[in-house]
Amino acid sequence: MRFAAIGLDHRHIFHMVGRLIEAGATCVGFDPATSDERVLAGFRERFPALAPCDREALLDDPTIDLIACAAIPRDRAAIAIRSMEAGKDVMLDKPGVTDFGQLAAVEAAVARTGRIFSICFSERFVVPATIVAGKLIADGAIGRVIQTVGLGPHRLNRAIRPGWFFDTATYGGILTDIASHQIDQFLHFTGSTEAQIVTSAVGHFGADDWPGFEDFGEILLRGDRAGGYIRCDWFTADGLPTWGDGRLTLLGTEGTIELRKYVDIAGRPGTDHVFLVDRSGTRHIDASREPLTYFRDLVADVGARSETAMRQSHVFTVCRLALEAQAQAVRLATRPERSAA
Template identity: 25%
Template sequence: MADTLRFAFAGFRHAHVLDLYNAVKSKDCCQIVACCEEDAQTRAVLAEGGKIKVTHQSYDDMLGGVDFDVLALGDVYSKRGAMAIKALEAGKHVMADKPICIKLDEFDRISDLARRNKLCLGLQLDLRSYGVYHTMRKVIREGRIGEVLSVVFTGQHPLMPKVRPGWYFEDGRHGGTINDIAIHGTDLVPWLTGHEIVRPVAARVWNSHCALNRKFQDGAQLVLELDNKAGVMADVSYHSPDHLKGMPPQYWRVTIFGSAGLVETSLTQPDVMVVDKDSGEIQRLSPEPNVTWRYLNDFLACVGGSAGEGMVTTETVLAATKAALEAQRLADA
């Protein structure tokens, strides 16, 4: 990897990309050399904020006219696949807010280009940044609950139609709630358990209460199969109460049952609950420290050729993306 990795940002249509912008800005080894925003209203908001200088109004102009190493992608979901493909065809690495695309044919092209040209893909899969999940992973990998039998995770979000960007609710731009949210779980579960996702068994999406667009599927549930025949059940609906202050205990709660015990935690839980093979008592384990911007650290290691075990890599990004897209396709069928 070069001494300085040059990032060009394309699209600021989702707030998540601001976290990536701040993360890149904080790294001495990274330099932001260009920022593109094609949407006039978003450009006006950025100008008013005064923290991000938009250098280009055309993605193609930036791609063809700026010398950079990494495309940082945060445009509307439906535009990301084509933008990532163009960047990979131009020999650029891609670091994106999730999802990187909303169609399986886009995924196939992205996968082929990244592998064939030895380019790195990164996603803002930030659940791996939290110490509770690292402690959970250690418990499982040490065999304390035996063989993994089943997994349940809940990642319900508030819909907040007055807060979320308007394009979310426009036809064809979002791409589906499973692909949007469940990808965190399709990344987390294999990383925790050591078992890959084989296939989606069942999936359902539906409109339950979103009045802005009755085609918007705010309900989303799925069932997956792991390579050891274990099952995964998940609910990632936009059903959490909008008026709730703070996060509910169900927010990214993960419960894993093993042949000799169980382990559970969530983003709002201060510890990790374990019943292991050596004790019938509930134990509360203190979590490892959180690591801010772990997703970017892993991506930089990938670009530098030093990615280690347990990191987010191009292959884990592809696996998580494919699992989410296939479950979304099953739900849409």
């Protein structure tokens, strides 16, 4: 499978390209256009053998099967549609779309072209712990999953963020963006194919220089099989040795699984900690060596025209729920009300 990278605006393009190469695909080039020269520099450092190429030349190359894209979020849907119309499958960074019009246009393009529209939900696909958790659930370790609690804290790193990062119209809002990870995991681990947003909220509690920037968000949702709570934020403190203490708790009828994906604070070193509680006791599982499957499955899907990496309907459901949560969200007060004197 041959692919190219278009949209070097977010650092997620590093693992998107790197993991595809590890899965056996060949990267034939990249479009060097970027809104952040630091991302381009980092890309060149990681992939010195790859050659820059004009975007249209990449899209017009009939030997290229797939486009990997981490462009400015607002621009991703248009790049995906152009790529699909050129006969290519696409793998986007999240969020794949930032409004309902884009979602409708992408769905129409998939129906029209028959191409694959995939989103690399890295908090599941690049985390070995989620694969181990999926195997435990499939084996019946905790019975039927009836609720998920997904936490997605992030470090802001304001000094390295481009201007578009703080513009809600450009990145789509915190629930459209970050919470799409947790919505994806809720649907996947509960086996739900549909869900409703019960309530959602966003807020800005940080520095006053970007008052419109959403640095906190939460969602309560209920599917056809289970319920879920999601919280995401930009308040990871500098003292944490990684970008965020991402956690997922899976409540089953016969036990629980907790994933501490990136760090076990003040505990075991490394990443991908899985904690299992069942009728026999408690257990810690080091999942860090579990092989990732999404990228190799996507490479296979491109050739076989299958949906083993992720169902197309699942992708669209995640996008729709994230957009609905964002559209329905109440705005939380940024400062506590003062009582009357």
